[in-house]
Amino acid sequence: MSEPTDPAGADDGMGDLMTETKELSQEEIDRLLDFAMPSADAAGQPGAIERLVSSTTVNKDRLPMLDVVFDRMVRLLNTSLRQFSSTSVEASLLRMDWLRYNEFLDTIELPALIGVARAEQWDNQLLVSVDSALIYCMMDVLLGGRRSRPGRVDGRAYTSIERKMTERLIKVILQDLSQSFDPLAQVDFTFDRLEVNPQFATITRATNAIIRVRIAIEVERRVGHAEIVIPYSTLEPVRGKLVQMFMGEKFGHDTVWENHLKTELMRTKLDLVAVLHQTQVPLGEVLNWQKGTSLKLRVDPDTPVMLLSKTTPLFAGHMGQRNDSIAVKIDTDLETKQELIDGLLSH
Incomplete structure (x- = not known):
């Protein structure tokens, strides 16, 4: 006959198993996922998740021909803006950044007017942002105002005249951008609408890669800035031509x-x-x-x-x-x- 089991002994064995199971505290979970506040000796060392996110940054040397396109655009813009303002204008390319769309939204200088445009042949969109310094400068030049440096104007909405003038300025920039792409591909950039709030000018997902081109425009010794934001997906139809190395001056004809x-x-x-x-x-x-x-x-x-x-x-x-x-x-x-x-x- 089998010996009877001891219920108390069974309970003791089960109790031992229960005591071996350990629950993690919230502090230990945060430390495991690197969500806790960094200590003094670990300052500057990103966590595993942060390193994973930052490892998906966009490379900066994938489209060599794009530098040539915007160099040509700046040369065309100098002539177009002189005709637009009937005064001395000097445009220069400051930098070209590869980043994500949410990073651009965080760095945009407000107040600003943002023009949404369409690339007709590519069936996609892009942005042209004009800061307040350039808007007020152009207003003074076109309407015969003062030529000295204006005071800072905060807390007011743009007038209908300022919006209309900015729309014309953005159309000039888009026209020169279209001509700059002509040697590579035929494309027409058409103006769609003008926005004040960057959230209403969303043209791509927040994590999508974009190319931001910052151009400085000097008018009567006053400097303003315009930014062209092109999603990487917009350039996909001509990516095969943009990745080629530039071997000489191929634009224009002698x-x-x-x-x-x-x-x-x-x-x-x-x-x-x-x-x-x-x-x-x-x-x-x-x-x-x-x-x-x-x-x-x-x-x-x-x-x-x-x-x-x-x-x-x-x-x-x-x-x-x-x-x-x-x-x-x-x-x-x-x-x-x-x-x-x-x-x-x-x-």
Whole structure:
């Protein structure tokens, strides 16, 4: 017979197991997840979760051609803003930052007017932000106000005149930006709306990568700033062209050099060879040739004649006679002249 079990002993064993299970306190959980306040000796050492988040920062050297695009835009902007304001304007590219959209919202200087625009061919959006210093400066210049440095104006909303003038300024910036992208891709940046609150100008998710370009504009010795914010997804259709390395000045055309090159090419002398027929002859037979040996081509007067420039066939025609000279009447263009021109340019 089996011995009866001791209920008390069973309870004691279960009690021992219960005492081995330890519950973590809130302080220990915070320390495990690095949510606790950093100590004096651990200052500057981010926690595991913070390091995980910060490791997803955007690289800054993925689009080399974008620097060229905005350099060209600044050159165009100098001319456009001089015509817009009828005074001396100097635009300069301060910096180009790769960051996330929520970081841009935290660093925007208020008050400011933010223009939302659309990239029509890319089916996406971008922002153009103009700070108050540039707005007041342009207002004074366009409306004939004072040219000295204005006082700081806080606590008031922008007037309808200021908003309308800023809208025109943003359209000028967007037009120059479109022209800057022309050598890479045809795109039209069209103005959509004007916002005062950055939260109402949201065009992408807070954690999405963006490119912020900060431009300084000096008007009558007064400096304001404009920022262009382009989500990385907006540039995706032309990313393949933007990642290429820039190997020289490819924007614009030198009409003087083009006309000179065209003129010189038209004056170039080209040697043409009329080939009546081609045949293959054994080498042994060629070695037996002597003076007066006849070579039968087995062609008739209607056989086409090929006109070649070295080894490039250009035309086909028929042989005849004109003014007591043997001539070739061109009947067919072999459409290989472009290959010949490319070969001349390569040399």
